[in-house]
Amino acid sequence: NAGVTQTPKFRVLKTGQSMTLLCAQDMNHEYMYWYRQDPGMGLRLIHYSVGEGTTAKGEVPDGYNVSRLKKQNFLLGLESAAPSQTSVYFCASSWVGQAKNIQYFGAGTRLSVL
Amino acid sequence: AQTVTQSQPEMSVQEAETVTLSCTYDTSESDYYLFWYKQPPSRQMILVIRQEAYKQQNATENRFSVNFQKAAKSFSLKISDSQLGDAAMYFCAYRSGPLMDSNYQLIWGAGTKLIIKP
Numbered sequence: 001n002a003g004v005t006q007t008p009k010f011r012v013l014k015t016g017q018s019m020t021l022l023c024a025q026d027m028n029h030e031y032m033y034w035y036r037q038d039p040g041m042g043l044r045l046i047h048y049s050v051g052e053g054t055t056a057k058g059e060v061p062d063g064y065n066v067s068r069l070k071k072q073n074f075l076l077g078l079e080s081a082a083p084s085q086t087s088v089y090f091c092a093s094s095w096v097g098q099a100k101n102i103q104y105f106g107a108g109t110r111l112s113v114l
Numbered sequence: 115a116q117t118v119t120q121s122q123p124e125m126s127v128q129e130a131e132t133v134t135l136s137c138t139y140d141t142s143e144s145d146y147y148l149f150w151y152k153q154p155p156s157r158q159m160i161l162v163i164r165q166e167a168y169k170q171q172n173a174t175e176n177r178f179s180v181n182f183q184k185a186a187k188s189f190s191l192k193i194s195d196s197q198l199g200d201a202a203m204y205f206c207a208y209r210s211g212p213l214m215d216s217n218y219q220l221i222w223g224a225g226t227k228l229i230i231k232p
Contacts, residue, residue: 042118042205042222043159058219090159102149103220105159 002026006091006106013081013113021076021109023091030096032074033058033103034066036087043090049074081113116141118208120223127196128231134181135191135226137206145211148182148189149220153203162204165189167211193228201230 004025013019023032030051035043045058049068063085065077074093078085088110092103117140127133139148150162165173165182172180177197181190193200206223 040123040224042207042224043220044222045219048219088157092159102161102164103159104161105151108157 004091004093004104004106006089006109008109009107010110011112013078013111015082015113017081018077018079019081019111020078021089021091021111023074023076023093023106025072025074025091025093025104027093027104028071029093029104030071031094032068033092033094034064034074034076035090035092036060036085037090037108038087046076046089081111083113085111086113087111116143116146116208116210116221118206118221118223120204120206120226122226123224124227124229126229126231127193129196129198131196132192132194133196133228135193135204135206135228137189137191137223139187139189139206139208139221141187141208143210147209147211148180149207149209150178150180150189150191151205151207152200153205153225154199154201159205163191196230198230198232201228203227 007022033048034046044060047066049055052071055066067075088108090108091106094103119138146167148165152160152162163175163178177194179192203225205225207220
């Protein structure tokens, strides 16, 4: 029972470097989400997707890009990392049905930008 | 815009006792969902309990129950017979109901750290 899998689990970048975080889910969920979690704050939505080939901006989208080329995968990209992007990143997924809109989370990626 | 407030950064309870975590929210909507998620040291977010705003009956899941006061916009979590494995960060979250355009997003509180004393 894999659920939602995020890779990598940890990463250290230098300012200006780029990277991609991968999220994969095996539950056939339509919706997928990327959040960031900072100390003393709740999760904040970066981008989300309501289906293959579609993405939308969340609360804090600046500095990030996403792609959903396959239903099971949702990629989060940082083109030019900044220290302000040091955070823990969570991916989540959920069904389409409103009554079951419970989000299932991955274990997170801890990213440090020096 | 909706907001979620958890006023207790940290709570502690003796093992086997009962603890209540507070959550208040602000919204002008009448149809919405409320959630409590648990984040143990492993970091993975785990759903604890969910409440639909249109339901008057408080949700219950084994040792976990909520006190949902819609008029007061309050949604507290009660953990009975606390166990060492309950130690975690607990987050309250809000989601708009099915007729709202922004209904894909969860709005999160800042979390409460729960410490269980053996």
